[in-house]
Amino acid sequence: MSNSKRRLLIASALFAAAIGLVLLGQAGMLAPVQDLAQRAVTGVQRSISTAFFTLRDFLTAPRNLQELIQTNSQLEERVAQLEAEVVTLRDQAAEVDQLKALLGAAREAPENRYLAAQVIGRDTSPFLHYLILDQGSIAGVRRGMPVVNEKGLVGRITEVSASASKLQLITDPDSVINARIQESRAEGILVGRATGELEMIYVSQDIKVTVGEIVVTSGLGGGFPPEILIGRVVSVHRRDYELYQTAIIEPRSDFSRLEMVLIITNFEPVLIDPLLERAR
Numbered sequence: 001m002s003n004s005k006r007r008l009l010i011a012s013a014l015f016a017a018a019i020g021l022v023l024l025g026q027a028g029m030l031a032p033v034q035d036l037a038q039r040a041v042t043g044v045q046r047s048i049s050t051a052f053f054t055l056r057d058f059l060t061a062p063r064n065l066q067e068l069i070q071t072n073s074q075l076e077e078r079v080a081q082l083e084a085e086v087v088t089l090r091d092q093a094a095e096v097d098q099l100k101a102l103l104g105a106a107r108e109a110p111e112n113r114y115l116a117a118q119v120i121g122r123d124t125s126p127f128l129h130y131l132i133l134d135q136g137s138i139a140g141v142r143r144g145m146p147v148v149n150e151k152g153l154v155g156r157i158t159e160v161s162a163s164a165s166k167l168q169l170i171t172d173p174d175s176v177i178n179a180r181i182q183e184s185r186a187e188g189i190l191v192g193r194a195t196g197e198l199e200m201i202y203v204s205q206d207i208k209v210t211v212g213e214i215v216v217t218s219g220l221g222g223g224f225p226p227e228i229l230i231g232r233v234v235s236v237h238r239r240d241y242e243l244y245q246t247a248i249i250e251p252r253s254d255f256s257r258l259e260m261v262l263i264i265t266n267f268e269p270v271l272i273d274p275l276l277e278r279a280r
Contacts, residue, residue, distance in 0.1 A: 112225070112267065113264070113266040114262040114263065114264060114265065115135055115139060115140065115141065115263040115265050116135075116260060116261075116262055116263075117133040117134055117135040117141075117147075117165075117260070117261055117262070117263055118133065118134045118260050119131050119132070119133060119134075119258050119259050119260065119261070120132050120133065120134045120164070121164075127171075127194055127195065127196045128169065128171070128196065128255050128256055129168070129171060129172035129173070129192070130158075130166055130167055130168050130169060130172060131155075131166075131167040131169065131255075131258065131261075132164055132165070132166060132167070133147075133157075133164060133165045133166075133261065133263070134163070134164060135163075135164070135165060135263065136160055136161050136162050136163040136164045136165050137160050137161065138163060140265055141157060141160050141165045141263055141265070142157065142160060142265075143157055143158060143159070143160055144156060144157060144223070144268075144269035145157045145263050145265060145267060145269075146228070146263075146264045146267055147167050147261050147262065147263050147264070148228060148261065148262050148264065149253055149260070149261050149262060151229070151252040151253045152228060152229030152230055152231070152251075152252045152253060153170055153177075153217060153228045153229065153230050153253075154167065154169060154170065154253055154255070154258065154261055155167050155168045155169040155170050155172070155175065156168055156223070156224070157263065165263075167261070169255050170190070170192060170198065170251065171192040171193070171196050171197070171198060171251065171255065172192045173191070173192050173193060174192070175190075175191065175192040176189060176190070176191055176223075177189070177190040177191075177224060177230070178190075178217065178218045178219070178220040178221040178223065178224070179200055179215050179217060179218055179230060179249075180215070180216055180217070181200075181203075181209055181213050181214070181215055181233065181247070182213060182214040182215065182216050183210070183213045183214065184207050184208060184209055184210070184213060185207070186203050186207040186209055187203070187204075187220070188200045188201055188202045188203040188246075188247075189201050189202050190215070190230065190249065196255075197248060197249075198230070198231060198248070198249040198250070199246055199247070199248055200215065200233075200246060200247040200248075200249055201244065201246050202244050203244055203245045203246060203247060204244065204245075205238065205242070205243065205244060205245055209233060209236045209238075209245065209247050210233065210236075211233050211234060211235060211236060212232055212233060213232065214229065214231075215229075215230045215231050215232060215233065215249050216228060216229055217230065222269055222270025223269055223270075224267075225264065225267055230249065230252070231249045231250045231251040231252050232249065232252070233247045233248070233249060233250075234248050234249065234250045235247065235248045236248075
């Protein structure tokens, strides 16, 4: 057989086989074979893809362990820096809130002049009776100046240095304040107790004092301006055979959490004791 006839037969056979495969595919008889071939191709593609990504990660990763350690250290430093910034921002936000509250309190008594001061020291005794402030004589602070915050009376200045001052809290056992119960108008002397409580003594028996009433400074005695909020009555002790009744007062402020206060700088305490001595 000549070569031309052989090539013609081969071409005819291939053509016939192609026609046959097309007809079998249309009839669905080649589906199992196609599925098997597809699985084989998919497996090869998956293997190639895995090898590619593994090679890419290897080429783009740190070239040695030391570089990886350095990168991790840098990330830890950045995290620590961000955490410190968050703490600073929270402190600044809290300080802004306090200043807003103090500004609101100052606006309620515009006749007074105020100096903002920050607490920089506290009484180390079990019961808190004084604080150290960061304002002193250079800023115009003087002994006897009243100290308030947004909730009311805190105490008064008892000692002053050039750049700091000592604040005696109203709960100090040596603190004495002329006070008035706002609703009943009963007057008395407010004294501190070692336990941190406030007790109002020398209250007339003729006046009915009720739990919940508000207590303010009376202005008598010249030690404090009048009508500064102090606290409220939480209990009353009254005995018919005694000359006076007493009341326990809860301060409005939490002195253990004070951070900023206002010093009333234009108030001049009046010493009336010498006048009372002469009257006797």
